[in-house]
Amino acid sequence: MTDFAWPLQSNRIRRDMLNHTFGMVRNGGSRPHQGWDLTAAPMTSCYAIADGEIAFTNDQGDYGKVVVLKFDTSRETLWAAYCHLTFWVVKERDRVSRGDLLGYTGNSGNARSMIGEDQHLHFEIRTVDRPGRGLTGRIDPKDLYGHVPIGWAIFEAVGDKTAPRGVGLKVRGVNVRG
Numbered sequence: 485m486t487d488f489a490w491p492l493q494s495n496r497i498r499r500d501m502l503n504h505t506f507g508m509v510r511n512g513g514s515r516p517h518q519g520w521d522l523t524a525a526p527m528t529s530c531y532a533i534a535d536g537e538i539a540f541t542n543d544q545g546d547y548g549k550v551v552v553l554k555f556d557t558s559r560e561t562l563w564a565a566y567c568h569l570t571f572w573v574v575k576e577r578d579r580v581s582r583g584d585l586l587g588y589t590g591n592s593g594n595a596r597s598m599i600g601e602d603q604h605l606h607f608e609i610r611t612v613d614r615p616g617r618g619l620t621g622r623i624d625p626k627d628l629y630g631h632v633p634i635g636w637a638i639f640e641a642v643g644d645k646t647a648p649r650g651v652g653l654k655v656r657g658v659n660v661r662g
C-alpha cells in the first residue's frame with residue numbers, strides 16, 4: 485500500500501459515531517454519507533495526503549469551500565476532497581507535495597450551524613473529480629488507510645507528513661468518549 489499522509493494532525497471520526505463514517509450509514513441505513521467527518525475546530529490545518537495536483541477549488545452548495553487534490557496510487561488516479569473549509573491556500577493546477585498545507589477547516593456550506601465537537605472536516609476519496617449525489621464516484625477512505633479512526637485518534641505530526649512512514653502514531657485511549 486502506498487504511504488498516504490492523513491489529512492489532519494489528529495484524525496478521529498466526529499463523536500466516534502458510525503453515521504459519520506462512509507457508506508449508507510445515516511437515517512438507519514437509508515441515507516448515504518460520502519466520506520469521513522473528522523473532528524476539527526475551525527482553522528485546523530489540512531494537509532495534502534499525497535503528492536499531486538490541485539484539481540480545483542470551489543465554494544458553493546452543501547460542501548461550502550472545497551479543495552480537491554488529484555493524486556495517483558499504484559493502481560489508479562483518485563481525488564481527495566476537503567470540504568467545509570474556512571479558506572484554502574492553494575489554487576487550481578498547483579503542484580503540491582505530500583504534507584503540504586492546503587487550507588483550514590471551518591463551517592462553510594451546510595456545516596454552518598455546527599458548534600463544539602460537531603465541527604469537522606468532511607473528507608472524501610473520489611474516483612472521479614466531480615461525482616454526483618449518493619455514494620457513486622467515491623470509495624471508503626478506509627480502502628486507502630486500512631482502518632477507520634473511530635474510538636481513538638490517529639495522530640500524525642506535521643513533520644511526519646513529509647517523511648515516508650506508516651499511518652502515524654495511534655494514540656489509543658485519547659479523545660475517547662464515554
Ligand SMILES: [Zn+2]
Pocket residue numbers: 517519520521606607
Ligand atoms: Zn460529512
